[in-house]
Amino acid sequence: MxxxxxxxxxxxxxxxxxxxxxxxxxxxxxxxxxxxxxxxSPDQPPAPHLIQTLTEAVQRPDVYGYPLSEGSPRFRQAVADWYTYRFGVALDPQREVHALMGSQDGLAHLAMAWVDPGELVLVPDPGYPIYAASVQLAGAELYPLPLRAENGYLPDLEAIPAEVRQRAKLMILNYPNNPVAAVAPLAFFEQVVQFAKRYGIIVAHDLAYSEMAFDGYRPPSFLQAAGAKEVGIEFNSFSKSFNMAGCRIAYVVGNERIIQPLAVLKSNIDYGVFHPVQEMAIAALEADMSGRYRNxxxxxxxxxxxxxxxxxxxxxxxxxxxxxxxxxxxxxxxxxxxxxxxxxxxxxxxxxxxxxxxxxxxxxxxxxxxxxxxxxxxxxxxxxxxxxxxxxxxxxx
Known part of the structure; x- marks a missing residue:
């Protein structure tokens, strides 16, 4: 044998x-x-008040059951409130917010939820490895979007061949970007929205570095672009912004119809994020919004x-x-x-x-x-x- x-x-x-x-x-x-x-991987621990929140939460006897895969109502409400506070974007916490075990969890499973073998995904090159890996695991094809210095490391949408535009089902973007550390203006996201509408493409934007910005710069959310919620979703994480990489908590927000297949897939894979970690994440967002704690x-x-x-x-x-x-x-x-x-x-x-x-x-x-x-x-x-x-x-x- x-x-x-x-x-x-x-x-x-x-x-x-x-x-x-x-x-x-x-x-x-x-x-x-x-x-x-x-x-x-961040070398700093979470803020003391977040560790305190986690310490208190794990001592409660009622937190050891299976959590909801989509996240607790309090967690989803906190994410929706923070998106309004940080970006001016309104989200329905029940339908447009879903918890993840780290943004890589959602990014790894998105292609499985949305593309079949033979379908095409637009992926940044260079790009964070899970983008291409997710497409390969789903058995689909990928088309690399070159990110080059002469274009400010933004993909040239007009350079994408016509037949590729017609075939593409999903586009993955990431700004601020890993690995090239580039940023994208809101005007670029507006171009992406129009492009996606024209060709019927889903847009998935990874915003994991939204709070890790310098010299007074404040990265925008893709969902701030007019019409973005009609075509796309956005991933964000507590790993980098709040030094919670090992806690494995993040979320996806945006178009309900795009999130739902991912939610179905995840409901068959896991039971969600440990309740005390969700409480820690809620505390992080609430402290940021209150101004009591400077990130x-x-x-x-x-x-x-x-x-x-x-x-x-x-x-x-x-x-x-x-x-x-x-x-x-x-x-x-x-x-x-x-x-x-x-x-x-x-x-x-x-x-x-x-x-x-x-x-x-x-x-x-x-x-x-x-x-x-x-x-x-x-x-x-x-x-x-x-x-x-x-x-x-x-x-x-």
Whole structure:
């Protein structure tokens, strides 16, 4: 009897580079105290009042039953209230808000809920890996939307071939963007709405970095664009905005008809987010709306951005400062591939960054640097990069 093999749908998933970087990190750790600027996991805990809310909630005996998959009524109301407060967007908490176990949960299952084999999804390139992976897991086809510096890392909708526009069923967007750290103006979202209406395309926007913005910039919601709720939905998360990455709570909001198939799929997979974590999330939104607590994430990552980019500029690596996210999208010296540069940086400086090619073909020529260490560690990373001489080295042949 032949030996069983894993499902073919797993073959195109892009975890290989992350696994390879983890293995190379272990090897480098024999030589260095490695500074890991690879994975975008917040290094700070939630605010004390949120931890206190969670601590009190888990002591209640009535919170250990199955929660509702869609989220508690209080949670959905808090999300709707916050969207009105933050973006001026009105949401029906019963029909237009649904809880998720992290935004990746919703993004991973959206294509399964909406597309069949042979149907087409428009996916940003470079893009967060789950976008392409979700399409592949659903057995559908993807069409990459190139995000290039000359276009401000916005997709050129008019450059999409006519037959692709006609076939496309779903478009995934993400601003502020991971990995390229670009932002999108509301005018672009208005163009997307018109494009989606013209061709009957569902729009799914990932807004996970809405509160991680700098220099007074306030990222808009896709749902602020006129008519957006007619064609789209939006994902947002507590992971980055409130340092709750391990809590696994997020939500999707917007068009009820688009959310409902995802809700049906999820109701067959899980029983929802643990009640005390929902209470913690409610407390985060309520404190933000009340003004009693100033969310520090924007200021924290702005300081780190400034420290890192000033240091890199001093040693000859000049990078455009991002307006948002916890990442820096850094062009590498000519002649290197992004994998070669990232591997050499780890081997000679003990600094982990992610090759841009891990996020798609258009990511070649860049590396993604995560601002997930304190300022002194970022300065140490700069010192090591300078000492390694990699910026002046000839690339491998």
């Amino acid at each position: 032949s030996r069983p093999e894993p499902s073919r749908r797993l073959q195109n998933l892009s975890s290989a580079i992350f696994s390879e970087m983890a293995q190379r990190k272990q090897e480098a750790a024999r030589k260095f105290r490695v500074i890991d600027l690879g994975i975008g 520090p994430v924007g200021a924290l990552y702005q300081e780190r951005r400034d420290v890192l980019l000033a240091g890199l500029s001093r040693i000859g690596w000049t990078i455009e400062p991002p307006k948002a996210t916890m990442f820096v999208w850094a062009p590498i010296p000519a002649g290197w591939s992004s994998r070669q540069f990232a591997f050499r940086l780890l081997e000679e400086a003990g600094v982990v960054v992610i090759p841009g090619s891990a996020f798609g073909r258009e990511g070649e020529g860049y590396v993604r640097i995560a601002l997930v260490k304190q300022a002194d560690e970022l300065l140490e990373a700069v010192r090591r990069i300078e000492q390694s001489g990699i910026l002046q080295q000839k690339p491998p042949q």
